Amino acid sequence: MVTLAEVAQHAGVSASTVSYVLSGKRSISTTTRQRVEESIRKLGYHPNAGARALASSRSNIIALMIPLRTDMYVPVMMEIAIAVAAGARTHGYDILLLTGEEGPDAVRRVTGSGLADAMILMDVELDDERLPLLRATDQPSVLIGLPADTEGLTCVDLDFRATGALCVEHLAGLGHRDIAVIGEAAAVYERHTGFAERTLDGLRTRARELGLRLLHRPCEGGYDTMAATLARVFDERPDTTGFVVQNEAAVEPLLALLRQQGRAVPEDVSVVAVCPEQVATQASVRLTSVAVPAQEMGRRAVEQLVAKLDGRGSDEVVLLAPELTVRASSGPAPVGP
Amino acid sequence: MVTLAEVAQHAGVSASTVSYVLSGKRSISTTTRQRVEESIRKLGYHPNAGARALASSRSNIIALMIPLRTDMYVPVMMEIAIAVAAGARTHGYDILLLTGEEGPDAVRRVTGSGLADAMILMDVELDDERLPLLRATDQPSVLIGLPADTEGLTCVDLDFRATGALCVEHLAGLGHRDIAVIGEAAAVYERHTGFAERTLDGLRTRARELGLRLLHRPCEGGYDTMAATLARVFDERPDTTGFVVQNEAAVEPLLALLRQQGRAVPEDVSVVAVCPEQVATQASVRLTSVAVPAQEMGRRAVEQLVAKLDGRGSDEVVLLAPELTVRASSGPAPVGP
DNA sequence: CAGTCCAGTCGAAGCGCTTCGACATGGTAT
DNA sequence: ATACCATGTCGAAGCGCTTCGACTGGACTG
16 A cells, blocks of 8 residues: 655655645645656555545545435435435545434434534435434535425425426416325325425415315325225316326326226326426326426535535525426316316 | 543543453453443544544445446345445445446545445446456455456356246246247447346246247337337237346336237236336236345345455355246236137 | 463554644845 | 745644553462
8 A cells, every 4th residue: 555655755755745736735846746746646646545534634525314215216316316426526525325224323423433524414304303413513414305494404405395386387277177196105294204295285385376176195106006096086086187296106007097097198187297307208108297306406415515515605495496397298178078 | 522532531541441442352341341431421432433444444434336327227226225335334334335437446546545445346247347456456345246257256146047047937837938028228238237148148048948939129118119129029929928027117118018909917928027026016917026136135245245354255156046926917828829 | 489371451653644833945025 | 135925845743543562460370
């Protein structure tokens, strides 16, 4: 293992000079810099992470906490995680992956040990037990998701309330009066996950404003549960012509079941989904949808965090504006009998 | 930030004693141990990761390289990653998440800087460019996946050759003579990803041995490409009654299209999938399938790696035996016309 | 009863780096 | 010519931990 001292010796300068070449914190003459850089290349030098962290009390690592709930749609999580990792690298940070298992203890461990300089938390609950710890520590952090109380916290999320409103507006504009919402699994609501409740709130509020009838049903996804849910929906509201689907795992089952029941999409019923682009375009009917901008969320979270680490930036809630893309699954409401 | 020295002072012992209490590398009297542990608790002490890494040249971090290819099925990756993270924690290791972007440079960076003690590589290609680097360094590593040359490497993977054979045997046992294989996207084969080629090899070899006709078609997944692929299959082999699907994104489209064409599953055609359990049980027809044991793979990879780190264990290829679960999508071949 | 051993503890060295103050050097302003 | 400053470089002091050798006092052995 090559050390700073060896590089210094090889280049005929002192260790501190090499260090300053690396960090750029003091001016170095061009000739010296080049000589040092040459030595670094030749010897294949890599600064030792531990020593660096010890001396500078900066690890250049960002901790990313991903819970491992089975009822969350994984691809979105993964996409965010990957965007976070890529974004972090461009700022010179690596990602430490923490799964939910440890819970709040992980926060303590990471902040206490100086393992990471900052944290990004995913899948935040409205009243998350990690938040008090986060507020207590002076370690910068960013949440992906929105808790009930954002005081003193930085958050990045899709504006799910606006998302809900947007879906309702789209269907209302097409003349639909009875709308069913196929929501996330019941457990997601019980856990008070922000995005689910916010979407629902947006849907309900706008529906009321526009004078629509809205029926919300949680749904685990999969064919069997979707079939049961759909039966209940048409039982209670036979005139339903518009669907808003939030659970990705329910999208395809819903489409298949509607087809099976002889209800044509979009002639008889319209479907709007909240899902990643890929799901929308690869479904059996190209779906009118509001995209969940996973990449954007990951990128923005890193940007906010790096700003904090650099002393710029402050606590702030970044809500990304939803965009609805019209595709083949929504159309004018059928004219009444 | 609380340091070792402060704990030592609080407990009335020397710093080295505290260190030995923590590591257990020398015997400590019960009374001293308890006093020290009490102080640690009271002061809320967490060892500083950087200092520890520097002094012991062990970071207690395992690097996990996940490529970010869009044509791979993400949930499996994610499941493995989470299993790796959880497994690592039980052995006292944290996970550093590296995405494919950096490529081989990431290997150099991590081994060179002492950031991690060991690596786990996912989605290994048959002739992966990271392998020479891995062989050159003395840092322990485990691959999830199987390259062409496993000399000097430790690998964990599902036995995809046996998986292919198993699928063919099942269909052959039910009397099917013409089998179509809906493979991964063409790009996956072009990249020479081990698992795809191995499955195909297993399928072909066993089919030949059993005297079956086998038609293989790559497929990107999604409805449109699946429709095109399916048309070509029935065009070339009208008597096809058995399907083996390897691409998860093609499963549901295939089922929907068959239904649409009036071909009943499993009465007219049988479908066997290679996919995670969840996909098999949540599909519109409960699928006869060979499960991809993502969790098991992640767990085993960590075990192998930890064994190496502890000086136990050696280079070894661990191939997990596939298991086929019969569900509702396969049945006896229809009797000929 | 001297010699040996072991459990239990301590002090000090050092891991590889960052960073502070000090020191030259040469240019610029007075 | 003197004083001053900016620039470039160095030496040394740590950062918080692990670990090695050394020391102590009691429990054995012969």
